[in-house]
Amino acid sequence: MNRRDLLKLGTLVTAVTATSVFGATQVKEEPKKEEKIIKPLNNGDRVIIIGGGFAGLTVAKNIKLNNAKAEVIVFESKNIFASCPYSNLWFGGVKNVDYNNLVFSPLKPASNYDFDIINDKVVSINRDKKLVTTLNGSYEYSLLVISTGIEYDYSTFGLDEKEARKAYSKFPASYNGGFEQLSLKENIENFKGGVFVITVPKGIYRCPPAPYERASLVADYFKSKKINAKVVVLDPREKPAAKAKGFLEAFNTLYKDYLEYIPNANITKIDVDKKTIFYDKTNLKEAETTKESLVFDDANIIPSNKASKLLANSGLELTPEGWGRVKTPTFRSLNDDSVYLVGDVLGEYPFPKSAQMAHSCGIILGEQIAKRLNKEDPKEGSVYPQNVCYSLVSQNSGIYVTHKAYLDTDGKVKVKTELFEDIEKETFDSTKAWYAGITSNIFE
Ligand SMILES: Cc1cc2nc3c(=O)[nH]c(=O)nc-3n(C[C@H](O)[C@H](O)[C@H](O)COP(=O)(O)OP(=O)(O)OC[C@H]3O[C@@H](n4cnc5c(N)ncnc54)[C@H](O)[C@@H]3O)c2cc1C
Missing domain, CATH: 3.50.50.60 (FAD/NAD(P)-binding domain)
Structure with a gap:
């Protein structure tokens, strides 16, 4: 130009x-x-x-x-x-x-x-x-x-345009880079205690492990600062969308008193002013669904992606x-x-x-x-293409997954997945090396 x-x-x-x-x-x-x-x-x-x-x-x-x-x-x-x-x-x-x-x-x-x-x-x-x-x-x-x-879609949480704007600015998703990240960081650092909710998006969304990694690291942060807090993860799925075994182990062992994982929780409405989330909770064993609500002190509302x-x-x-x-x-x-x-x-x-x-x-x-x-x-x-995705579950340990795409004999492109869900300290070094590699490849 x-x-x-x-x-x-x-x-x-x-x-x-x-x-x-x-x-x-x-x-x-x-x-x-x-x-x-x-x-x-x-x-x-x-x-x-x-x-x-x-x-x-x-x-x-x-x-x-x-x-x-x-x-x-x-x-x-x-x-x-x-x-x-x-x-x-x-x-x-x-x-x-x-x-x-x-x-x-x-x-x-x-x-x-x-x-x-x-x-x-x-x-x-x-x-x-x-x-x-x-x-x-x-x-x-x-x-x-x-x-x-991606763009955000708050309508699946029952929010209209005005409510979505409010949710976006008060409880930023931080699922895109930029000012949302600055606000979420400020909210985490200023959190005085109580319930901090993280919502996992409905449908297909970017970086399936990211909400669970975020929940682990935020819980770790509150724990290290001795803040009387609980991170509550509301997930529409039966179990974490990725690396489920590794994340559940981290939730149940490292953050027993700091993190509550609520599966099968289908959000139907969020009252942003009253800081209340309404959701349908399905009990798969009993095959019944109950209407629940959760009052929170602060939140990271991650909406559906489109x-x-x-x-x-x-x-x-x-x-x-x-x-x-x-x-x-x-x-x-x-x-x-x-x-x-x-x-x-x-x-x-x-x-x-x-x-x-x-x-x-x-x-x-x-x-x-x-x-x-x-x-x-x-x-x-x-x-x-191939993929490797590292997720930290604490300040210095993590789990990961690899994906290898291939063309199958039926003419369809498929993916072979390998999971590495033992929580290991070496994964922290691999995470750093991976990030340095991809960013230097793109920006230098
Ligand atoms: C919290 C979090 C953690 C993650 N961690 C990992 C990880 O550890 N490893 C990993 O592999 N992935 C991770 N991801 C996923 C990764 O960020 C995305 O998959 C990746 O950014 C996708 O690249 P993209 O180019 O498709 O989209 P983006 O990187 O989002 O780029 C799209 C760009 O298009 C621009 N744009 C959109 N519309 C227009 C328009 N109309 N005109 C001009 N510009 C436009 C946007 O501003 C944006 O910059 C993570 C995601 C999140 C949210």
Whole structure:
């Protein structure tokens, strides 16, 4: 982007209505008309990537590594990258972890690998014209990558738009990086005692072990500060969504008096002002459901997750839960060959929604796009991603899981899972090494 383009960016008038990140009601977020095209394509190739998170930045770097001439533009709506991985360690007061460990600038890789990163929000996609429109104007693409991560949906907790806003600001989810993290940390540090609730999202959500890791580390923090507190985990499931054996062991042994895990708890309503959660509690043995309520002193309300409405608004094929569908075994949209989906937004494969999976897929996809631009065979389906996910259960010990994707003989992409649920001190060192590795790969 040259100086003239930047000036144009600054002067264009936006015509966008209010935004909603809460998902409780449909709020229109479209420009009244498509803005003037800021940078026409003029018959060349251009890859536009929507979302500069773990997936998007990895794709950008790996296109450039494999095709130095490619024009790549990343649009990112936040002006800082704050990591969710490692954030639970900071919330739990793990020694030598501070906020600086979570924050990175994507300008260094953009400069090192020569791609553009523009701090702007994409508000619509016109697939017929191959055009994305941001808050400041429109850009043509030849290939589009959607890596927008997750949005929140408070409606499954019975909250309307207004209530969702209140819940979001008073009891921040901190399931995205940025100011929510600062507020949650402040709430934990200022907690004087009583009940601290953590809600586990309903449905498919990002990083399945994260709420349980957070509960363990927050309980550990309260215990170490000798605060008369109880962390209560409300889970709609029968048992933790990931590494259940390891987490339950930690809850029952390390935090017996500091943590209560309530399974089969289906939240139906939250009264934010009265700090009360209403839920249906199912007793599977008796096959009966009772109506319960819980009064809390503070909370970390983590709502359901959903994909960006950009996907549905642009007519892309979705799974019944609203995540992006692609043609097996590729990352190409099921109904648009010029659009790729990668990272948490992807719903086709049984991949856990994790930074490592997003990164592993991003490396593969970057190389495929580079080859496609070079008119070479992208060899889609020749390599499959892998994942490792560490969860700390105390200041210095943890458990982990690995996933290896493969193409089965029935033509479906599947995942082989291996669990390592013995609570071990070595896992703490592996966690640190993993985090240092992935962040240096993306940001250096
Ligand atoms: C507490 C917690 C702990 C976690 N720990 C781990 C862990 O230990 N290991 C692990 O592997 N994973 C972990 N994860 C999961 C990991 O954070 C996500 O899976 C990962 O961030 C997914 O990458 P992504 O690129 O798909 O989404 P993101 O990293 O969220 O990136 C999406 C980006 O798109 C941007 N965006 C969205 N819409 C637009 C738009 N319209 N225009 C412009 N930009 C847009 C967003 O601002 C965002 O920056 C954790 C998650 C949480 C919440």
